[in-house]
Amino acid sequence: MKKYLLNKLCDLISIRSFSGQEEKIASYIFNELKRNNIRAKKDSAGNVLAFAGKGKKRLIVNGHMDTVDIVDGWKTNPLKPKISGGKIYGLGASDMKSGLAVMLELAKTVKPNIEVIFAFTVCEEGSTIQGNVNGVKELIKKYTADYAITCESSVVDGKLSLCLGCQGRAAADISVFGKAAHSSKYECGKNAIYDACKITEKVEKYGESLKPIKVYKDCTIKPSISVVAIEAEGGKTRNIIPDLCKVYVDRRLSLGENLNTFKKEVAGFTKGIDCSIKFIHTSNAAITDMSGKLFKTALKCYKEKYGKESLYFGRGRLDLVFFAGENMEILNMGPGLAGQAHTANEHCRISDMEDCAVLLKDIIERI
Ligand SMILES: [Zn+2]
Structure with a gap:
């Protein structure tokens, strides 16, 4: 199993697969499944x-x-896998080609008592806030299910862990209006940048005041809010008081929060300021059903293997939110190292792939 996981991950890293350019990796996965006599198909969205x-x-x-x-x-070619010190380095090693390698292994060996669909999907990265295609959104139009497991990185503090859910996301594009004037007579205008700065200051202070929310036992999560971009133009020359400044705010929604929570906050930040606001809402937070079969089975299998459970709640948005939106019981567990996603010299540990494959197989076969 170790050799297979290692070989597959190296092959997958070698195939470039930026969002929207997944054809080659999809063909590789499809052919690998067929080679192992597994029933497989490609759908119209490009998912396998x-x-x-x-x-x-x-x-x-x-x-x-x-x-x-x-x-x-x-430090190395990100599209050329490098093995060193029990780790594999390469683009997507943690996020999440090691998870795909585990899925290929499981599709080959698992003996479940229910129907299992292994879905290798397109366009997860950054697709949701831009409103582009998302493979999971397309998938769930055709396939409902009782349970969904995603295999994103869940090795936290060196330990393979069960991720109970994740935060949701909303964003606000705020256009702050001023009045243009010659900078030598600034008092005749109204500087949009100054008003925008008032907003960013309030966002920063408010963000620091947000308190962690209890999720389960000693598992907590901290909601967050940040100004992620500012755009302003004073005209073609540098002597004009700007009449427009845009402030982009990103909000990670925690349990019990929704778009209205964020709208009220933004109303507070922009009170008395001439502006227009465009809200984008990707999803609310999602959490698994603690009394459901998936969580109970996973917890049991985990405790049998490791003694004490290791649980956490994801701060970033995962495709889990779409499955949860269809009332499925959800869980995330994958061999990547949490925190490695989108970083230089991304890597994962070989032993985590094996551990994850063994545990996931157990969970799938006992559910
Ligand atoms: Zn990912």
């Missing part, structure tokens, strides 16, 4: 699906095939 088992209940095991662009700071 593999089928195992039969039964009334259905589980989707999901992983995205795309990666982000290459960031600065790589």
Whole structure:
């Protein structure tokens, strides 16, 4: 198993698969499934699906095939896997081609008592806020399920962990209006940048005041808010008081929060300021059903293998939110190292792939 996981991950890293350019990696995965005599198909969105088992209940095991662009700071060629010190380095090693390798292994070996669809999907990275295609959104139009497991990085503090859910996301594009004037007579105008700065200051202070929310036992999550971009133009020359400044605010929604929570906050930040606001709402936070079969089974399998459970709640948005939106019980567990996503010299540990494959197989076969 170790050799197979290692080989597959190296192959997957070698195939470039930026969002929207997944054709090559999809063909590789499809051919690999066919080579192992697994029932598989490609759907119209470009996702690759593999089928195992039969039964009334259905589980989707999901992983995205795309990666982000290459960031600065790589010491090796990110598209050439490098093995060193029990780790594999390469673009997508943690996010999330190691998860895909585990899914390929499981599709080959798992003996479930329910129907399992292994879904290798397109366009996860950055697709949601821009409103582009998302493979999971397309998938769930055709396939409902009772349970969904995503295989995104869940090795936290060196330990393979169960991720109970994740935060949601909303954003606000705020256009602050001023009045243009010659800078030598600034008092005749109204500087949009100054008003925008008042907003950013309030956002920063408010962000620091947000308190962690309890999720489960000693598992907590901190909601967050940040100004992520500012755009202003004073005209073609540098002697004009700007009449427009845009402030972009990103809000991670925690449990119990929704778009209205954020709208009220933004109303507070912009009170008395001449502006227009465009809101974007990707999703609310999602959490698994603690009394549901998926969580109970996963917890049992985990405790049998490791003794004490290791649980956390994801701060970033995962495709889990779409499955949760269809009332599926959800869980995330994958062999990547949390915190490695979108970083230079991204890597994952070989032993985590093996551990994850063994545990996931157990969970899938016992549910
Ligand atoms: Zn990912």
